[in-house]
Amino acid sequence: MSGALANERLAAEHGLSAEEYGRVLEIMGRAPNLLELGIFSVMWSEHCSYKSSKAWLKTLPTEAPWVIHGPGENAGVIDIGEGLVAVFKMESHNHPSYIEPYQGAATGVGGILRDVFTMGARPIANLNALRFGAPAHPKTRHLLAVVVAGIGGYGNCVGVHTVGGELNFDPGYDGNILVNAMTVGLAPADRIFTSQASGVGNPVVYVGSKTGRDGIHGATMASAEFGEGAEEKRPTVQVGDPFTEKLLIEACLELMATDAIVAIQDMGAAGLTSSSFEMASKGGLGVELDLDRVPCREDGMSPYEMMLSESQERMLLVLAPGREDMARAVFEKWDLDFAIIGRLTETGRMVLRLRGETVGDLPIDPLAEAAPEYRRPYEVPPPPAEVLAATVPAPEDTGASLARLLGGPHLCSRRWVWEQYDHMVMADTAARPGGDAAVVRIHGSDRGLAMTADCTPRYCAAAPHAGGARAVAEAWRNLTATGARPLAITDNLNFGNPERPEIMGQFVGCVEGIGAACRALDFPVVSGNVSLYNETEGRAIPPTPTIGAVGLIDDLARAATIAFKAAGQEIVLIGETRGHLGASLYLREIAARTLDGDGGGAPPPVDLVAERRNGDFVRGLIATGQVDTCHDLSDGGLGVALAEMALAGGVGARIEPPEDETPLHAWLFGEDQARYLICATAAGPILEAARAADVPAARIGATGGATLTLPGGRPISLGDLRAVHEAWLPRYVGEARGNNPGEAHGNNED
């Protein structure tokens, strides 16, 4: 065994606690050398081992008849019928994106793409959830522009359309932005690939880009807070090459059509280390790697550097015996490196050799499976008090309030963002950005997949359990509103430092809320990612459990979009409205109440039974062709949803005041859950059917004209509304509104 031995001090520098280092010594039966220490440190980092979160993640529901692979594989796999499966996952690249926003965001996209196509699925859609600091914060403008450029730069080049997502601004993210990237892919049901290695003696093969010194210790960086001097961490950010990724996708899919591949894993966080370990561990085998054969792009790389490098666009394969030449030919066609770097053994150990010498020798199972698992102490925050509508001042003109909401950073048009993403490549985009969920046609069929990424962090900050449940319900509603049957979710849980009980309490609360909602809605978790330590100098981000969700539309001719389609349609509000202004955007933006501490009050209650009942009812209306216009209600409540429908369709509406005593501003801007707006030629039959289904429903107005008239407000012209809606983002980034406003979301033009 070569190499100087490690010690406790070195272990600490590698992010291992004294207790963890003690465990290393026990497992090894001796002191590890530096390479072995490095391997332990990345495998046991929070990012790779989930040590603070695993215990809680195990409580989430992960099964359903349509779930083929739940958490534990590279991505989740669900059966969507007709011999196909959908493969999807969301991942974070938060810390790297703050340090080097273009490459951080770009490599985030690259990494999640690989997690999906490593399972044999051609990626068919990307989404992302971005959260930046307050617009006034000095870094926000730059981070926004560059992160969007990075996502576009990578995704567009790879040729996978980016079709949806979210964008939030909040001072809580001033020092820690969030970049969560999601990919959905399609694969034949009988050709799913996993990372479970098998076959003693089978060759272990490295394909893709050469290995350099990128990102060494990226995993440990993701597991640490930023302190002063975060700038010095710059060398750890990896640089992505989307062109090579495109070639890698094509080469892998081409090889996957044959019987050559036994197991395959992408090299992501902790690169060659985690991929080889996980593959061997899953197969209950050992692996021997000959580091001389690793393709390197720098001279004189040490074993430590080779094993820990996070160079992008690399995959590790286990091939069936005798298939090496055929596989090599495929990768050479695509001009990618192909190197047989080792073989599977039956020793259960990972043995690393360089120039004939053994430079590392570790037992696999204890390392990969027995990483520390912590049940950290947590505090449950006290429930916030209700905010009564009567205590919130009513506006003089509800229309003016609406215009202010729509013209602000939280609700303005995101067109500036999604016009930088190719959202049409692959010629299957049935619903472009701007609606409730993106809808992508399943190539060559009349069916579609609806997909969305959602979370309302201010709800989670006010009440984590309810906030987590609400995030799931929001995703479920967004899919339902297009007519899709929600199938499963991927969760990207972004939180602060879990060693602080109040943060751990947020985490536990959100996870429990997510679990409750998933169970009530038959909406299992099939994959996910946890990003902790999103804090700077002790100030944590708001708890942000982003939910990525996928649903199935059986007949695209029967899908719904948010746009008002014609004049003279009746508008029906589904679901109960009590006028909950707690933790609402209206409260924060118009009534100017801070939501920190107890100021924002309790978010609207979640009634999962009502969510299910109302949503199933709406989906039924869409499926039978009675309704083709539908929008779920969320931020900004009823008023904002109506405006979004009017703007998307270029058709106005006139809304009558509610029949009950709810104060107008609470009725219009309260964020009560489990609600949808639909249009119908005649409200009568819908109201009848709703009554029979025990679903609250009320006719609230009709479409028509070129203005939007809300009760308590002067009519606003659609032109004016569109102008404020489209203005904020371009003005914020310093661009004149020279180009045409572009197309409306639906099929109508402005």
Place this chain on the structure above:
Amino acid sequence: MKAAIIVFPGSNCDRDVRVALAAAMARAGAKNEPIMVWHKEADFPKVDLIVLPGGFSYGDYLRCGAMAAHSPAMHEVARRARAGVPVLGICNGFQILTEAGLLPGVLMRNASLKFVCRVVRLRVEARQGPFTHGYAAGQVVRVPVAHHDGNYFAGDEEMERLEERGQIAFRYCDAAGDLTSAANPNGSARNVAGVFNEAKTVLGLMPHPERLADPALGGADGRPMFDGLVEALS
């Protein structure tokens, strides 16, 4: 009609254009489909139409289309183009054609410096040759663009020549057919969206007709290009 679509490393609209063209061929009763030709093949069957699809060949590294222009398949395409075989270049394909010297001018970085994906309107400048066979002169159509480097540039003298010889195929316009700067998504000189070679046998355009050739996707103004090609070349 027989057609070939050249696939470069990094092309990503090859499938899209194959689907659109194959659908047009099927509508005309054809039993065959376009063949896909890998860029390393200099030796591909005789065809009536060659298509260079959109995408990011070679990652758009160095200059868009610069490296693809030197591939073995492109040398063959150039030879056949000079012999009069129709060649259609879409987006990256247009860029490759200018780099290969088969079309005049150059596609530079968008004036906004940003990638732009948007449905725009195009004015069909004239109905001539197989490419605009499916349209009427002056017709305004809706077609998406998606590019970072679509800003068409040629020197003043060259532009004058192109105008005189009717080599401007499409221009960005507004709903009324007017050539406004607001309608121009990338700053192209004189709102040029697509150009012909002098013989009108080679067309390059930045917009993607194959993306709006299916009513289920929100429009089918791209369809007449493919139907027209099939009719004219069969």
Place this chain on the structure above:
Amino acid sequence: MKARVHVTLKPGVLDPQGKAIRHALDTLGFAGIERVRQGKVIALDLAETDPARARDRVREMCEKLLANTVIEDYDIELTDAD
């Protein structure tokens, strides 16, 4: 030998990137900048040891690939390998 090729836009060709850079410098308070043009540097490590042959080869590379001579000029700098 080592070659450094500077590729720049021909005078008269609009350079929106250069323009944006100038504007940003101006915003940062750097006054008195009359013009900014953005170009590229391509660094080549050549096995060739004869300077004249090296220059000829690099010139050919520029004409064929490294520069688009319709809109770009190029400049070649040769040094010995270190």
